[in-house]
Amino acid sequence: MALKGILRSGLIQLRVLDLEESVDFYHDRIGLTKVGKLGNDRFMLKGYDEFDHHSVVLREADSPGIDFMCFKALDEETVKDVIAKNEKFGYERYEVTDQPGFGTIQMFKIANGHTIGVYSEVELAEQKPMTCNPKIWDKEPHGMEANLFDHALLAGPNQGECVNWFVEVMGMAITEVLYTEDKNGYICTWLSSNTRGHDVALLNFPDAGKLHHFSFQLSGWNDIGRAADIMARYNIKIDAGPMRHGVTRGQTIYFFDPSGNRVETYAGGYEYFPDAPLREWSADRAGEGIFYYTKELNERFLTVLT
Amino acid sequence: MKKYIVKILNENISVNVNEGDHILKGIARYNSSHKANGCRNGGCGVCKIRIVSGEFEVKKWSKEQVSDEEFEKGYALACRVFPKSDMVIEYIGKNNKK
Numbered sequence: 356m357a358l359k360g361i362l363r364s365g366l367i368q369l370r371v372l373d374l375e376e377s378v379d380f381y382h383d384r385i386g387l388t389k390v391g392k393l394g395n396d397r398f399m400l401k402g403y404d405e406f407d408h409h410s411v412v413l414r415e416a417d418s419p420g421i422d423f424m425c426f427k428a429l430d431e432e433t434v435k436d437v438i439a440k441n442e443k444f445g446y447e448r449y450e451v452t453d454q455p456g457f458g459t460i461q462m463f464k465i466a467n468g469h470t471i472g473v474y475s476e477v478e479l480a481e482q483k484p485m486t487c488n489p490k491i492w493d494k495e496p497h498g499m500e501a502n503l504f505d506h507a508l509l510a511g512p513n514q515g516e517c518v519n520w521f522v523e524v525m526g527m528a529i530t531e532v533l534y535t536e537d538k539n540g541y542i543c544t545w546l547s548s549n550t551r552g553h554d555v556a557l558l559n560f561p562d563a564g565k566l567h568h569f570s571f572q573l574s575g576w577n578d579i580g581r582a583a584d585i586m587a588r589y590n591i592k593i594d595a596g597p598m599r600h601g602v603t604r605g606q607t608i609y610f611f612d613p614s615g616n617r618v619e620t621y622a623g624g625y626e627y628f629p630d631a632p633l634r635e636w637s638a639d640r641a642g643e644g645i646f647y648y649t650k651e652l653n654e655r656f657l658t659v660l661t
Numbered sequence: 662m663k664k665y666i667v668k669i670l671n672e673n674i675s676v677n678v679n680e681g682d683h684i685l686k687g688i689a690r691y692n693s694s695h696k697a698n699g700c701r702n703g704g705c706g707v708c709k710i711r712i713v714s715g716e717f718e719v720k721k722w723s724k725e726q727v728s729d730e731e732f733e734k735g736y737a738l739a740c741r742v743f744p745k746s747d748m749v750i751e752y753i754g755k756n757n758k759k
């Protein structure tokens with residue numbers, strides 16, 4: 356087994372204002388596969404290149420934003436280990452058993468106001484990548500051809516403590532940091548549990564439990580360009596891009612879903628190995644870290660969250 | 662095309678809004694880097710306004726940004742207000758309650 360412990364970000368539940376409109380948006384435009392309804396107010400979707408039952412749940416609510424984000428653990432031992440190590444932090448834990456196809460998800464309420472889940476059991480999806488003499492896809496993808504749910508940038512207070520939780524409890528690695536002006540703290544931290552540049556990033560922010568954006572992986576720069584063409588055709592509200600991040604080197608577009616949640620289509624970026632030195636950004640170069648070409652943060656970057 | 666004039670009292674400007682467009686579209690056409698130009702889909706609250714006068718229609722928005730009680734008092738999100746007459750508004754912005 357090449358990778359142990361926490362393997363990857365694997366599930367996100369998002370709040371939307373209008374479920375039907377949002378399902379159409381994530382299916383038709385982003386190119387996710389419909390998995391099915393969950394009760395009256397939720398809908399499950401997945402990327403065509405994901406094996407797991409589903410990876411995105413949309414929930415109709417009064418205000419948009421994120422309910423929780425969950426990580427796939429290799430085995431039950433890892434989950435037990437996370438529960439034990441959480442004791443030191445004392446974060447409230449509860450169990451969620453209502454995600455079809457998933458075993459029990461252990462949820463932790465961490466100090467930035469977000470809920471982070473860990474699970475080790477999930478069934479294979481009906482629509483999944485081929486495994487026997489596999490073609491690159493069974494049925495050709497559509498829309499922006501999102502491969503999979505990739506990562507999220509979570510905003511909230513007590514960022515340093517939460518980073519420690521992800522490192523000590525979840526066993527994840529810090530890949531890059533953006534220091535505050537005085538270098539005594541972080542404005543933002545990027546964390547990985549595998550060879551991606553990040554599975555989750557944490558942004559220091561006064562309001563708890565805020566979603567800055569969540570992201571789908573596309574195959575490459577050409578696909579980012581095609582996604583931009585789809586955004587132009589359907590008047591999807593672009594925030595920034597197509598562009599590149601200095602941090603992670605990912606090629607990207609930020610845009611907004613019909614409820615104002617910021618979504619990202621992301622491609623490329625370097626491969627991370629646990630022995631790689633920490634990449635560091637100073638506050639005065641934050642613009643370049645996020646918007647590599649224009650080198651300037653737009654006004655929206657630190658004001659527009661859900 | 663039918664156009665409405667939306668006057669923003671505290672900024673001393675008036676913007677044109679086409680029939681069927683929301684107020685923020687008019688503001689963004691006037692100044693695309695205006696602070697109000699956020700998610701444009703009713704989620705983030707940076708386009709919060711107070712409506713002083715005029716007729717309009719609204720679409721669903723985040724109640725965390727503008728609650729029903731606030732709406733009763735005239736608060737709204739510019740990206741979800743569609744003028745049906747000339748209007749007079751104030752720009753409030755994120756979390757600025759008056």
Ligand code: FES
Binds near residue numbers: 697701703706708
């Ligand atoms: S611009 Fe985000 S709510 Fe209007």
Ligand SMILES: [Fe+2]
Binds near residue numbers: 506507568570619
């Ligand atoms: Fe991202």
